[in-house]
Every structure is written in C-alpha cells, then in structure tokens.
Amino acid sequence: MPLLDGKYEILSERALALGATRFEATSPQGERVRVDWYDVAAGDEAAFERYRRLLKALARAGDAAVLDVVSRPGARYVAWRIAPPDLPAASAAPITEAIVAAGLDPARADLRRDGRAVQLFDLPFGAGSAAGRSVTPVPMAEDAERAPRTLAARFRRVRLGDDAVAWAVTTCLLLLATAAFATGFAARANDRLVYVPELVGASVHGAAERLAALGLRVESVAVASDDAVGEVLALDPAAGAALRPGRSVRLTYAVSPGRLAPVTVPELVGLGDVDTAVVELEVAGLVLGRVARVHADAPPGTVLAQSVPPGNGLGQGQRIDLLTSLGPRPETTFLPGLVGLDVEDARYLATVAGLTEEQIVIEYVPSDRGAAGSVVSQSLAPFARVPRSAATLRLLVVAEPTAMRVPTGLPSLAGLSLERARSLAPGFDVRVEEIEDRNLPDGVVLQSLPLGAEPGAGPLVLTVNARPVPVPRPDVVAELRAPEERQLEFMWLIEPGIPEQRAEVRARTLQGDDVLVVRRQVRGGDLLRGTWTTAAPGPVRFTLTLNDQPYGGDLLIP
Structure with a gap:
C-alpha cells in the first residue's frame, strides 16, 4: 500500500467538489482515519494557517476529532477521526463562536454529540469558507493533462513589473509542468524519497529544471532585491530536505526593486x-x-x-x-539616606516619598552601631528610583537594651553543700534526707520545692549524698572563631520582550556594606543567576537594576 506523507496507509481516494482530495487511510497506530489533502495557493497560506490554529486549539480542548493537522510546503492536510454512524447531529455555542472568530463558515461544520460532549468531525477549507479564498485541486492521475494549466495559472499570480523576467520564468515552468505532473498523484504517494539540492545563488530557470527532474513541483515567489535578476535567494524546504516526488518546493528569486506589482499597505x-x-x-x-x-x-x-x-x-x-x-510607564519615587535617623523620622520621609504604611516594614535588631530606635540599614538604596506602588521598604532599627531580671524566691540548690543550701533558703522549713550513692557528687542532689517558691510553700526537703564520689571538673577553654565564608545564590528571570539593557546586581550586608556583585548586558528571556562569596554575618540583601532602574524586587538571603 502507498503511504501518504510517509505515515498514512492509503485505502481509497476521491476528489472533492471543493478542489481537495479525500483519502480513507490507516494511521500508524492502526486507526481508520479520513485525510483531507489541500493544495493551497501562495495567497491563501495565511488563511490556511489560521484554519490550522483553530483546529489545533479545538483538538487540545477536546472539542474536535482531529488526529493531526499539517501545514508545510508541499503538505497541507487534516487527519480526522471517523465519526460513528449513529452519532446524532448537535450544536455547541463555544465551538461555533470559535469558528466564526477564525473567519470560517459555521454552517459547513459537522458537529456530533458523543455521549455528553459535542465534537467537530469535519470543517472543510476552501471555496465558500471565509478563511480560504481559493484552493487548487491536488492533481489526480486522470487530470494529468490539466495539470500544466493549473501550474501556469499559479505562476501568473506573481505579476512582475520586469516583463522579461516574468515571461522567461513562466515559459520555462510551463514547459516543465507536463513532465513534473505526468506521474500525477502516484508520484506523490510514492514511498521513494528525493533530496532537495542546494540551489541558492543559481538562476531560477536552472533551479526549476533540476527540481522538475527530481519529480518535485515548483512554486515561485518573486521578491524585490538588489541581487541579480532571476537569482534564487531561498528554498523552502531548505537544501537537504527529504521529500516524496510530487511535493512542492518554493523558490524565492530576485527581481529589481520596485518592479513587483504593487500591493496596498494594510491598516496596522x-x-x-x-x-x-x-x-x-x-x-x-x-x-x-x-x-x-x-x-x-x-x-x-x-x-x-x-x-x-x-x-x-x-x-x-x-x-x-x-x-x-510597552504599556504605561510606572510611576516612580526615591528615598533619601535614612541610616542614622530616628525610626519615626525615617517613617515620615518614606510616607512623604509616596509609600504607604503597608509598604514600610520595620525590624528591630540588637546592635551597637547606633542609639536605640535609630535606623542602621534600609532595603531601598538612597536616591535610586523605584516603582512607587510596588516598592517595599525594610528598615533595620536598633532595639532597646533589655535589663537583667533578678530572680526571686527559692534558687536551685543542687550541687551545693548543706550549709550553703541552708544559707540560701532563709525562712524555709528545711528538712534533710541523706543517701549514699557512689554515682552522685557531694552535697544536695535533689530539692522538693520548685525554683521561685516562697517561704510558706511547705517544707523544703533536701536530699543530700552522704558518701560522695568526687566529680572531676573539666577546664573550660573559650575560642573566638573568625567568621566563615559562605556562598549566597541569587537569580532573576528577565521578562520576555524587554530589550537589551545593562544589569547590575548589588549586595548589601547587615553592616551596611554595598557591593557590586555582577554587571552585564541582558535581554528579555534571559535568566540572570550567580553566587557571591562573603564572610559577612547576618542577612544579605540582593538588588537588581536594569539601566539603573530597580527590577524584579529584592532578594533577602538569611
């Protein structure tokens, strides 16, 4: 059995009234499918692309019984799943609205109800559809004698101002058309592959001859260029592509600037x-x-x-x-240096700059770098413009020193001698219980009343070890260790669509040091990431600016 596009095994075929060919075929998975093949003229390719996008969207939503829809030079078709004969006709407003929005005629849609869902089982592309102005039929074997006229008509659609080039190309292609289509559809469905040769730089006449000799069809597109008239500028598909005989190759060739037939510029x-x-x-x-x-x-x-x-x-x-x-320019503001100011003064200046109370976050930290209540760090750099509605100001403020609380009531007596324990528990009814335990140290090992108990809470029973075992006291050594270095990671995603700009990442430590970490050019879609090695204690705040404008919010690394 011949294969269609190298994957659908053809069972039968017939020409449609709309100038397309319908195939009954088997998919690579063995499913019986219907393939509608279209030979789309160059002027209708944009319309077919809108048709393809509509079917893809409906298929993804589960609203169309589409197995595949393909649009590339030489192969434009839709593979439909075949509807069971007992499915009733139905309607669905969302599907109809999508068809109308794509510029197609909803009256030509075949909608069926499959259980609770409504699916689209057919929507022809071609004459009578608002999306397609004209569709050239795929040449059948019995239409081989009409194929030269079809190809010649297509090339006459490219109206050249340079008459010599236009007549030369058209005449050459007319002579080659009969040979190119003599095999009709049998060549197109053939399993044999041919490879597109490298033709860029060659003359359009010679390029058309070589493609025709390979059994390939030729579509020509003239573009204004300063290159030599008739020189091939591009191939689609490109050189080296494997195609089956009968597929189309588009030749883009040069004509003198201003010699092409004028078109009207649309309103954009x-x-x-x-x-x-x-x-x-x-x-x-x-x-x-x-x-x-x-x-x-x-x-x-x-x-x-x-x-x-x-x-x-x-x-x-x-x-x-x-x-x-790019949308409206965001309203920006800036803050002065707030370090060293009283927290209330800093808060007032922030509100004058346009920040709300919800945008001001105050954190109190122990510090010896200033008086209690003074600002020692601010998250937004002084005099740097920031988006007024999206900015968040974090202020680190020196906390009030906490006074030592003098404990009252009964202290812990464990480990003390009995005499010392009695001296620390005046007013208590002290009673003594002696034990002999070689595993415990000398003196009081247990007290009956809890810490902080007051006299009158009851008798204070002290358990005293009478036969102690000396417990060695280890020597305590204090060592002051230097801060250890650590690696802090940062990352921002640059929003797609942003043009190339200068990015700067800065790090601000708890001590107030402001360090430039990286500076480089970025553009939309880039991922700006890296690490910074530091021995500074406490949290570190990373900020990103694009062309000196804050971007993406701050990163606070503890």
Whole structure:
C-alpha cells in the first residue's frame, strides 16, 4: 500500500467538489482515519494557517476529532477521526463562536454529540469558507493533462513589473509542468524519497529544471532585491530536505526593486499584538521589518505606528517597520539616606516619598552601631528610583537594651553543700534526707520545692549524698572563631520582550556594606543567576537594576 506523507496507509481516494482530495487511510497506530489533502495557493497560506490554529486549539480542548493537522510546503492536510454512524447531529455555542472568530463558515461544520460532549468531525477549507479564498485541486492521475494549466495559472499570480523576467520564468515552468505532473498523484504517494539540492545563488530557470527532474513541483515567489535578476535567494524546504516526488518546493528569486506589482499597505495601527500584524502583512504580500517598543498609554503590545501609512502602494515582499507599546510607564519615587535617623523620622520621609504604611516594614535588631530606635540599614538604596506602588521598604532599627531580671524566691540548690543550701533558703522549713550513692557528687542532689517558691510553700526537703564520689571538673577553654565564608545564590528571570539593557546586581550586608556583585548586558528571556562569596554575618540583601532602574524586587538571603 502507498503511504501518504510517509505515515498514512492509503485505502481509497476521491476528489472533492471543493478542489481537495479525500483519502480513507490507516494511521500508524492502526486507526481508520479520513485525510483531507489541500493544495493551497501562495495567497491563501495565511488563511490556511489560521484554519490550522483553530483546529489545533479545538483538538487540545477536546472539542474536535482531529488526529493531526499539517501545514508545510508541499503538505497541507487534516487527519480526522471517523465519526460513528449513529452519532446524532448537535450544536455547541463555544465551538461555533470559535469558528466564526477564525473567519470560517459555521454552517459547513459537522458537529456530533458523543455521549455528553459535542465534537467537530469535519470543517472543510476552501471555496465558500471565509478563511480560504481559493484552493487548487491536488492533481489526480486522470487530470494529468490539466495539470500544466493549473501550474501556469499559479505562476501568473506573481505579476512582475520586469516583463522579461516574468515571461522567461513562466515559459520555462510551463514547459516543465507536463513532465513534473505526468506521474500525477502516484508520484506523490510514492514511498521513494528525493533530496532537495542546494540551489541558492543559481538562476531560477536552472533551479526549476533540476527540481522538475527530481519529480518535485515548483512554486515561485518573486521578491524585490538588489541581487541579480532571476537569482534564487531561498528554498523552502531548505537544501537537504527529504521529500516524496510530487511535493512542492518554493523558490524565492530576485527581481529589481520596485518592479513587483504593487500591493496596498494594510491598516496596522491599533492592532493588539505583533502576531496579528504579521498575519495582516502576510495576507497583503508584505513582511514584518523592525519592531521598536516605547512606553505609552496603550496596552502592552498595541501597534502605535507603522513605517508606511495605510493605503499606500508597495512592491510585494517589502518590509513594514512597527512601533509598539510597552504599556504605561510606572510611576516612580526615591528615598533619601535614612541610616542614622530616628525610626519615626525615617517613617515620615518614606510616607512623604509616596509609600504607604503597608509598604514600610520595620525590624528591630540588637546592635551597637547606633542609639536605640535609630535606623542602621534600609532595603531601598538612597536616591535610586523605584516603582512607587510596588516598592517595599525594610528598615533595620536598633532595639532597646533589655535589663537583667533578678530572680526571686527559692534558687536551685543542687550541687551545693548543706550549709550553703541552708544559707540560701532563709525562712524555709528545711528538712534533710541523706543517701549514699557512689554515682552522685557531694552535697544536695535533689530539692522538693520548685525554683521561685516562697517561704510558706511547705517544707523544703533536701536530699543530700552522704558518701560522695568526687566529680572531676573539666577546664573550660573559650575560642573566638573568625567568621566563615559562605556562598549566597541569587537569580532573576528577565521578562520576555524587554530589550537589551545593562544589569547590575548589588549586595548589601547587615553592616551596611554595598557591593557590586555582577554587571552585564541582558535581554528579555534571559535568566540572570550567580553566587557571591562573603564572610559577612547576618542577612544579605540582593538588588537588581536594569539601566539603573530597580527590577524584579529584592532578594533577602538569611
């Protein structure tokens, strides 16, 4: 059995009225499937891509019985699971709304109820669908004599201003078309593989001849370029790709700038994101150029301006530059140096800078670096701009010294001689019980009343060891150890879409030292991480700035 796209075993085929081919086939897993194969014209590729994204989204949500949907040069098809014949027709508003939003006709959708769920089992692409303006039929064996006219019509869609190049390319491809399609679909379904040769830099005529000799179909795309007229600039698929005979290869070749038939520049200002603008440009025959981003009142991603006004004429393939929004610029503020100030003065200055009480965190710590109640450290660097609504200020303040509490009542008498114990328990009714235990030291080993007991709490019974064993006293040695070095890790993810900027990571210790840890260039999507070795005791605060602006919040490492 021949294979379709190298994986679907073909059981039968028939041409559809919409210019596509339907195959009954078996999937690699042995499941019986229906494959609708489309040969999409160059002008309809953007529409087919929207069709593909819709089916992918519905399949992920479990709303479409789609096994696979493929869109690449030479292979554009949908593999549908076959609906059981007893499933009743149904409707589902969310699926219908998604189809309408994609620009397709919901009346052509085949919706069936499978248990409690409603699924889409068919949605043709092609004539009659708002998403597809025209679909060229896949050549069948019996249509081989009509294939040259189909290919010639396609190449006439590229309207060249340079008539000599246009007629030369069209004439050459017309002569090659009969040979390329003589084998019809049998070549396309053939299991044999051919490899795309390296043709970039060659003339479009010679490139078309070599591809036709391999049994491959040719799609030409003319673009304005300063390269030699007729020179091949790109291949799709690229050189070395393995294809089956009958697949398409797109040749992009050069024509003189301004010689392509003009197209109308679409209105892009106001679109919500760059991806939507790219689709509009592709539909118009244009491509996206550079994208600049600035802060503006519009939501992030909104197109603010385009390099060529809408309605103007440009040659096909020309680039359009866009200016998009980063969103409103965040309101910022800054704080003065607060170290050494009284905590209430520091709190007042922070509120003057626009911070709320909830944004000010005060921690009291024992310290000899200042008077009680004075600030010894602040988390936000002095005079550095920070987002006013997102900033959090942490102040380390010297705590009040705690007075030693003099214990009252009965002390611990264990280990004392009986005479010394009596002297420390005046007013108590002391009674003595003697024991002989070689495993215990001399003197009092147990007292009946708890610590802090007052006279009158009852008799104080002291258990005294009468036959002690001397207990050796170890010599106590005090050693002052130097602080040990430790490695502290930091990490920030730079939000995608941020242009390249200078990043600086600084570390602030409990002693107030401010150290530059790393400085390098970053851009959106980068992961900025590293370690810093220090012997400083206590917590260390890491801060990140992008072009001297705080970013991502602080990291406090204990």
